[in-house]
Amino acid sequence: MVKIITPVITVLNENEKPDYEGNKKVIDHLVSGGVDGILVLGSAGEFPNLTIQERLDFFQFYADYTAGRVELLAGTGCVSYQDTLTLSNAVYDMGYTAPMVIGPYYFGLDQEKVFLYYDRLAKEVKGDLYLYNFPPRSGHSIAPETIGRLVEANSNIVGLKDSVTEPVHTNQVFQVVAGHKFTAYSGMDDQFLLNLSHQGGGVIGALSNVVPELWSDLVRSANSGNFDRTMALAALIERLALLYEMDSNCSLMMKKLMVHRGVKISDRAVFPFNQMDEAVYQKAVALLDSVLEKYQALQ
Known part of the structure; x- marks a missing residue:
């Protein structure tokens, strides 16, 4: 059984801190749209500007407000190992399925250091752990062979979000984890059919912020x-994935399109990623509206 898990945007106030009332509207929008789960403070969640305490508070808020309506995963990766460990261990008691950890960004990591990092983390967390592979953001990729070593050494490493533009990487991951309790999610919306063909977990895709009902239908x-119907809906998602090529900041784009769809939230994003050319926005709106029109025709 595949799932759609939303790497949710974070609604921000004028101080670029979480607007809790606005985030309640996002949660209700996603739950009513039928998503299976939410990844809180993933890369679409603009987490680097938040302190450790602010992240802990936000994780607790999500757990309290969702109240078991959807599965929750927590983005807990930090540059500091100790901060990552603190956040990761905290979310189990809040009711999260597991933390999902991107490797320490900025610093260069070869594959042996990647292994050492996750191997130690897996042995020091209190529960299951998901890897988060997003090379354009972390500066390194977790090689399939390294994932295989980690899974062999740690039974609590149970999954992966693989945000790669080369789907052969995810294909290779499926091969090396065969026979293990391990769920690989594609991190790119337009790789759903590949994931499905390998009996993966589905997709953790940011487009589900904007079109949760289309994604849950798929x-x-x-x-x-x-x-x-699967093929017809997947084609619509693949067309909508062109949004990612229109602007460098996924979060701002998603927020603005959610507002366009009637979700009454602020579209504020963190500086300097808080600006978008009006022509780009109008092009994005035109694409979204055309996809929604085609979706309505399938009803």
């Missing part, structure tokens, strides 16, 4: 074996 269709 997942239901796939899980029920409705091949024709």
Whole structure:
């Protein structure tokens, strides 16, 4: 059974801190749209500007407000190992399925250092652990062979979000983890069909912030074996994935399009990623509206 998990945006106030009332509206929008889970403070969540305490508070807020309505994963990766460990161990008691950890960014890591980092973390956390591979953001990729070593050495490393533009990487991961309790999610919306073909976990894709009902429809269709509808809906998601090429800041784009769809939130993003050319925005709106029109025609 595949899932759609939303790497959720964070609604911010004028001080670039979480606007809790605005984030409640986002949660309700996603739950009513039928998503299976939410990744809190992933890369779309603009977490680097938050202190450790602010992140802890926000994780607790999400757990309290969702109240078991959807599965929760927590983005807990920090430059500091100790901060990562502190956040990761805290979320288990809040009811999260697991932390999802991107490797320490800025510093260069070869594969042996990547292994040492996650191997120690897996042995010091209190529960299951998901890897988060996003080379454009972390500066390094977790090689399939390294993932295989980590899974062999740590039974609590149970999954991966693989945000790579080369799907062959995810394909290779599926091969090295065969026979283990391990779920690989694609981190790119347009790699759903590949993930499905390998009996993966599905997708953790930011487009589900904007079109949760389309994404949940696609997942239901796939899980029920409705091949024709699965292909038609996947084609719409693949078309909508062109949004990622229009602007460097995914979070701002997603917020603005959510507002366009009627979610009454602030579209503020952190500086200097808080600006977008109006022509780019209008092009994005035109693409979204055309996809939604085609989706309505499938009803």
